[in-house]
Amino acid sequence: MVNVPRLVIAAPSSGSGKTTVATGLMAAFSERGLLVSPHKVGPDYIDPGYHALAVSSGASAAGGGRGTWVRPGRNLDAYMCGPGLIGPLFAHGAAGCDLAVVEGVMGLYDGASDQGELASTAQVSKLLRAPVVLVVDASSQSRSVAALVHGFASWDPEVRIGGVILNKVATDRHERLLRDALDGSGVPVLGVLRRTDQVSAPSRHLGLVPVAERHTDALEAMRELAERVRAGCDLEALLALARSAPALDAAAWEPGMEPVAANGGVRPVVAVAGGSAFTFSYAEHTELLTAAGADVVPFDPLRDEKLPDGTRGLVIGGGFPEVYAPELSANEPLREAVAELARSGAPVAAECAGLLYLARSLDGKPMCGVLAADARMSGRLTLGYREAVAIGDNALARAGTRVRGHEFHRTVLEPGAGADPAWGVVHPERRVEGFVQGGVHASYLHTHWAATPQMARRFVGRCVSSGDV
Template identity: 40%
Template sequence: MALVIAGERSGVGKTTVTLALLASLYQRGLQVQSFKVGPDYIDPMFHQHVTGRACRNLDTVLTSEAYVEQCFRYHAQLCESALIEGVMGLFDGVGERAQAEEGTKRIPLVSPSSYPPIPLSFGSTAHIARLLDLPVVLVIDCSRLSGSVAAIAHGYCSLDKRVKIAGVVLNRVGSDRHLSLLKDALEPLQLPILGVLRREDNITIPDRHLGLVPTAELPQLRAVIDRLAHLGNTCFDWERLLPLLQVSGKTPPLIPPLAKGREVRIAIARDRAFNFYYQDNLDLLQQLGAELVFWSPLEDAGLPEDVQGLYFGGGFPEVFAQQLAENANARNTVKTAILSGMPTIAECGGLMYLCEQIVDFEGKSWSMVGVLPTIAEMGGRLTLGYRRAVALQDSLVVRAGATVYGHEFHRSRLISTPNPPLFQSYRYDCEKSTGYEGWSLLPSLHASYIHQHWGESREIPQRFLESCCVFKFT
């Protein structure tokens, strides 16, 4: 079994509770596999920093229900304990329209007639808990609550009886008197209180325009994790929690091995500027025969030797734009490689790096690689959401007419539209177009703001590596 940590809404302390539990389990010498519901990249970095194991994303929108089940059961059975951090509020997901998308594997969950319809639960934490048949611990922000905590807990327990609430964690409790009022209110529900966290102003992880600051940029993170481990050791009812967290029995691997192709060396940009990668994507490249060579556009003078393909994930190139600009040798080497036909995938931050310039939040312009004839300009408007994108032309990894699913999350915009564009993009849950985007100026280049998880789209890494083999041996 495993445990799902859910919140009654965003910002209630799910990540704090999750990290405290993970840190305590790790200190106890237990191997623990963590998971994150949804498309987020940054929370999984913190999980991995604590556990030493790559966190896995469970996202039915980017992949499928079948893939989520396979991914969870395969990785959970490799450890003694498993813990899933939810996303937003317990029942926050995407709309009903997405569940019935024709021609996809996204099959609607049929609600028994005795249960009320939950139209926005697809892709939610509740959806994952139902799908995997796992108990949920509900984190409640009690900073402005006393007796009303019972109404919140009762509502979450009653809305969908298929979701099994194992207990609650009371976060941001102000005093012993406050705790007494909360306990008195919850007592009639007979709902176990599995943890109590007081207001801890000294445990903060800084954030900025796209959420938490990644682990690589936090020199004091070790001290924060130590404090979280102390909370984990002292603030939870471990007698009740441990049996819920322990993974019982072993199951055969449910993700079949892929037939390897010819081995190729792929340069993966990974440093403080570029670090948004789904571990499953990297695993798929390796299973298909790729040797992954990590390098830094911030620090390295050029590309690693004998590479046959480039992969630039997302990240924060705008934060490190000056340093990226100053590393002219790396920029020129990348430009030469791409113009010579080296197969290249660039997502979001990677796309920005391939532009002529990045204009940062202060209005300063910094030279980038210059392969894409446009400028990435930072702004206050956040572009956020799942996308359904229809390919308008062939590219390195998709064919014209193909539909891909992904996620956008950025505060930059390009000052010019690609001509012709790679995708017409739509909101995932309706027919509303979000416009044209994506660049494929060269047959060997795929650059887009859309982040993709390849779990249900294995033809993407396969096509990429096939192109890399051709580049190597022609």
């Protein structure tokens, strides 16, 4: 049973202020000395980075030894992981915490296309038995806000909307009109944030700039967010609402598995790309690799000229290599080290940004040259959930393994698949995608290994068998 107080922060649509409110609440409650567990509905990698910064900076501001509190932002994606894993993943992430704050995705009832409520914030709130706080962009409306809130509160009786936070409110008079309209709605106003002095993070072609690229500025923004939320929201009422969540009947997910037996008992080193160019990863991937018997060692392709000592496997996740193409290209010693590792047959798992880094070139800049393909930026956004099947045996999966993943990029790779593709996409369209050659598995598809933990164990097994460790 899970008894962690919890709130889901949702909105009628994207752009209403969910991230502002959720991140501000995480920071504000952390500053009060609460241990806050941050979560994000959906596949998004960037918001969880801000969430992690919010709880760590808030804990640091609280003092009393809480400055050492580090809790990664974790995703709750019912499409990629399945509804049955939402409760266990939440329990795993929130263990030992005083409060959990879950930021929703898109509009409250928006989920995977043509899949009903699947992967929606509403579905996750029901799976977590968590009250919802609706963040409403109140600009350009007054009494109509009551109709909007009433519609969202009554659409699904199983979704409990416990309060509303009004965002972008213009004046005292505007606030009075909004409060009067909502007075008889049965949904209390738990906060009001003014339109002026909005705190925001810079954006670019795939959304917010990741926190790893602007840590100092992001810290200052976090302090401002916490101050705005403290001033504009009823934190006591919000905490009481969170504590009203009933016990959740879920056993915490564990990455436990039988570790791969290494030669001589020495755990293989798996190098994981990080730094500003490769910021997209799920915390569970590292936990699974470690449980499978690997020593996970991070490195930064922008700065490190060699792979970690003893590297037997390489994981390169998503990020923004297109922003750092000149710097990545200039680090020729590391590019050659990656190519040499791939040539040796060692397992290499590359997703999206990692795929581009392994290519021959990116926007004309030489990359690692592992794949006979060239990448470039395009004006078209490729975005959405995918269902795919492994076409052949590879470092991550056996032939026929079915996965659900997510694609999110503005780049084009030519060709888009090798002689041995990584995946056969079966939904929403049918096509082949990615590359398998030797120990390399490279693809645009992001997957969540908590749904297929055998992928981590298979990868570590390949690390052990690829050479003496």
